[in-house]
Each structure stands twice: as structure tokens, then as C-alpha cells.
Amino acid sequence: MKKVTINSVASHAGVSKKTVSRVLNNEPNVSAATREKVLAVFKELDYTPNPIARGLAQNRSFIIGCLYDNPSKSYITRVQTGALEACKENNYNLLIHPCEFRGEALINNIEQLLQTSRLDGIVLTPPFGDFAELASFLKSKKIPYARVASALLQDDSISVRSNDEQGAFEITEHLISLGHTSIAFIKGHPDHSATQQRFKGYRRSLASHGIEFDERLVEEGNFSYHSGVDSARSILDLCPRPTAVFASNDYMAAAVLKLATQRQLKVPDDISIAGFDNAPIARHIWPGLTTIAQPVEEMTKQAVTQLISHIAQPQEQPYQVTLESRLITRESTSAIK
Amino acid sequence: MKKVTINSVASHAGVSKKTVSRVLNNEPNVSAATREKVLAVFKELDYTPNPIARGLAQNRSFIIGCLYDNPSKSYITRVQTGALEACKENNYNLLIHPCEFRGEALINNIEQLLQTSRLDGIVLTPPFGDFAELASFLKSKKIPYARVASALLQDDSISVRSNDEQGAFEITEHLISLGHTSIAFIKGHPDHSATQQRFKGYRRSLASHGIEFDERLVEEGNFSYHSGVDSARSILDLCPRPTAVFASNDYMAAAVLKLATQRQLKVPDDISIAGFDNAPIARHIWPGLTTIAQPVEEMTKQAVTQLISHIAQPQEQPYQVTLESRLITRESTSAIK
DNA sequence: TAAATTTATGACACCGGTGTCATAATGTAA
């Protein structure tokens, strides 16, 4: 079985390869009759253009890179799912590239990535979207990029996020509405802009109810389950013990739940626990975690879709969108007794 | 800043592009002096070859595809991690391709994938490694592939697996050693060969202790958390209730744990629970799950490494390896009272 | 020292597409 290329199609249809190329790319100036004829040969020979050859000619790879460095595997999976949907719809492929955020090696690492794979664009997932040096590096290399779930910036970048501050506000409101006033907070990774946002939302809610902010109730986490365990220990050791804990993501909340349960505390009777993200674990444990659901897949999908259309045709106005998150109440929070 | 290509290097070094190409690929028949000179120009101009051009000339994409259809996100993440390590070491890239196992559309889907991305090879993760039609399709298309965690076959394919049967045997032995004789079993997804293997190991252990196999203690799951909930319901409703449950993966085991806890049962005092895979959730919940740890990353890494070296130079003998798994005991299992 | 090998090098076609530009075919205005 011979390989079928644009040349075989051309000779079969009795036209030049350029005409075949025109049909392929829906270019104008092809007569209806010719187009039909070529399309028929496509069918007959079962032709599909070679993306590598195409890439060489157009200096494009039809590949989007996805950068991540995130302790939450489920978050990564969701990001990938959204990115893949967008890629699929546009005949792009997704190349995944985990890499360490810290260290001056990052830029070199990315440079190498670009050299070895000629990506058409890059999706920056948290915390990469907030790293200004990276953004300006990519700009200097003229590599289009899109930021997912990162802070709002006054620039021309593509950015899709959700309102972390508002989400954190709402879940804190929920706890307060249940009668809680001593609410511990576990921060996320300091490199992530969401960390500051969620903290702000927590404080805003407290403030709006005249509850005094208490430094001692705040623990530094980093979004990992392990950091949640450490934070949980400190919080559960407090005297008096807070009646509720709001962790900046579900993994850390799960850690609090585990430790509390280990210590024979009843959740939510003895202590309410809230998380953030609506990760799978939030519903895989008992009691299920009250949390904030964010449309991670949708955010990423929109970001990548925009990125791809930007690659095809650079836009004037930046695409910056904030999607809604929503409160999901489960069994881990209840009214104070 | 002009693009630096093989041509610019050639003219800079005062040699032909073919000579540059020789240096690039470590081909013989280049004098030491010339080689030095060219290498110096590489440095000077900061040259890296364009992989797309290379790909066109050699009909290679330097991309490995990773096929999956698995309800366990953490499993996918681990597979990706291992595959990425192997790719990184060999300057390959990884393209991820989730796709539905069921349906006659699968082959078409893969065909399309191959046409749009010209993969150099494919890693088949469970359950794809056990799908004979797919294997023969890939063979007919001359696409090299490697099978991860699939059944041992008497063929010439690259295959890295772990011993599911033995793992299941050992964890059942563990339960029996704790005094359990009424051990429920939740099967995995019927399409996965691991499902049969784990079931076999369970039965072998029972048999080796003269414990009669009881059909009523066996539930059909599919590896998803949700299926675990359904199975758990049936099992916990049994009269008399089994004293232990062995679920074919940790997600289903976690579901049993959740339901049992919801029903006020104490784990492990009232019922012991064991899982399989050592997924993150196994240690994120309380009590932690006794389970079997499999080297998923290592399996995949070896498979992809072999795949890549096979692509570079087709091997005569098949690479078929079985790695060891090991029992991890946590708090979810204890001696019967 | 001449002939026969071996090694080093370059010219050129090729991979399979796309971009540019010239030209042929067709349609429209004068």
C-alpha cells in the first residue's frame, strides 16, 4: 500500500498540488467542479494531509504545551481534560510538561522545551500564570500563551479564571451562617495567586460580620495533603479549639478530617470542615466535604480555545474572563451546637 | 534576530549542510577538525535543529501517544509520570489521548489520531493492552506499541506488567492470617485483564486455606468509586455480614469504607477493608487502606523506554517483564475479634 | 611512485506540504 500524499491526489485528480492544497485549506478561487473532483479523490484514496509537512511549511506544530507544577493530581487531570477538549475540536494536540516552578532553571527548561518541540502556544496553569518573568520571556520569543486560574492582570494576555475571592467569601459566609465565629484558615501555596485571593475572601466575610480576625487561626499550607496534616495538627492543638476549619483546598481539608477523626473528634458535630475546588476526594470521604466547585475544565477549555484562535489569527482585544464558582454543601459542615 | 537553521550554520562554518547534518547525528566520516569547527558554530549561533523538519525528512514525529480510558485519575497521572520520564530522557514528547474503549468507533478514532499526529509509537495502558483487534490494527499500520499492566501474551510485543494475581493472593493471605474467613470481593472492570488476575489470586488464597469459595460474596465493580458504592451496599446488606472486604482497587475500597462509616460500622473493628493499587486516597482517608503497591510509574517508564529504543532500532527479542508488587498494611485491616 | 583503498566532503534530490507569482480562462464594461 503506497503512501498517499498530496502529489498522488493531484495526479489522480488531474490537477496541480497547489490546487489540492487550496481545496484542503478552503481557499477561494477554486471552481466548484474542481473542488468536487478533488474532494472525490480525497475520499477515494482516503487521503489525510501530513501534519508534519504542513508544520514545516507553515512553521507550526499544531501542538499546545501545558505547563504545570501542582501537588493536586486531580487538578492536573481536570486541566488536561479541558485542554484536550479544546485541542480535539481544533485538531490540535496536547503536550504535557510538568516542571518545577522554583529555580532559575525554569526559563532554561522552557527554552529547551520550545526548541525541541516548536509549540504553537502554551497554557500556563497555576502557578505559572502569575510568573511575570515567564510571561515576558514567552513574549520575547513570540510564543502565544494563555493563563488559567491566575490573577487578573491589566495586560493583553488571554486569561480565564474564576473568582477565588468570592468563592472563599461565600464558603466563609456559609460557616458563619451556621453560627461559627472561630474559623481556622489554612492557606495554600504562597506562589499561587489563588492563595491570596482565598485568604482575602475569608477575611472579607469575617469583617462583614464584625468577627475579629485572629492571626493564630491561620496556618500556612501549600495545597498538598501533607501540608494539610501539619496545619491540622496545629489547629486541633489550639485551646480553645476553633469550631470550624476552612482549608484552601480539598486535599488539605481531607487531611484535617483525617486527623480530627483519628483524634476521635466527630465531624461536623465537634468541628466543621470546609474545603475548596470540589476535588473528587471531597465526595469520596465520609463525611463529604463542603466546598467550592470551580469550573476548572471549562476554564481551561476556554483558555485553550482562545489560544488556538489567537494563533490562527492574532486578536486585538484580550480575552479575559471570570467564571462563576458555586458553593456545594455536604456533611462536613453543620450548625454549631 | 534571524532564525538559525542548518544553512546558516553551514555557511558560517564554511561547510555544506550535509556535513553539518553529519555532525548533528554523530555520523562517521567527519574529520576531527571539521567537527570541532561545526560544533563551535553550534555554540556561537545557539543552534538547535528543527524537529519538524527532521520529522518530515525521516517521517518521524518524536512523539509517543498515550492511550487511556480509566476511571482512576490517579492511575492515569502515575502512568503519565512514568511515560514522561522515559520521554524526557530520550527527547521525545508525550501526547495524551483519552478515548473510549468500548464501541466500534475505537479503531476509527485511533486511525484518525495516527493520521493527524503521526505518532512514532503508542503506549497502551489498561485496558487497551488486552484488546487484540487494536494490537493487530497497529501492527498492520506498522506503528510500534508497548503494553503496560496487561496480560502476559506469547507474542513479540513490548510488555511491562506486575503480578496482579500474586498481589491479590498476598493481600487475601494477609486477611486470612488475621483470622478472616468470610471475605467479600469486589471485581474490577471486566475489560481489564487485571480484573481476572486479581480474582484468581483471591480464589487461590482461599483455596490454599481450604476456605470454600462463596459466590454470594462476590460483587461486580468497574474500578470506579461509584461502582464501589453499589457493591458496598450489597455486601453490607448481607446476612451474615462478611468480616472483611477486598476491593479490586482503592477507589472501590474507599467507597466501602465510606458506606460502612455512614452506617456506623467501625473499620476495622466491625469490618476489615483492603484495596489494591496504593492510590493516594488510600492514605488520605481514615483509617488508611491496606493495599497492594504496584510500581505503575516504573512499569510505564520501562515500557516507554523500550518502545523508544525499539523505534530507533527494532529489536529481535520481545521485552516482557513482570515487576514485583508489595503489600502495604494500614489501619483498615485488623485481626478478627 | 603509481595504483588501490579508504575517508571526507559536497551537490542535489527528496520528505509533503504552502506561498508567490505568472498566466490562462472567464466575466464584465465600454
Add this chain to the structure above:
DNA sequence: TTACATTATGACACCGGTGTCATAAATTTA
């Protein structure tokens, strides 16, 4: 009917590498 636009088409260079083969230079052999 002629002049002028417009549309359709193809020839050919090009993207940036690699493969083949001829030939020049260096080395060995006779």
C-alpha cells in the same frame, strides 16, 4: 467586438532537515 477585471490554475521556490551518490583528499598497498 474589444478592452479590462476578475477568477481559476499551475510552475516553481521554499520550509529545514536527511539520504544517495559522485568526487576529492588522504592513506595504504604494490
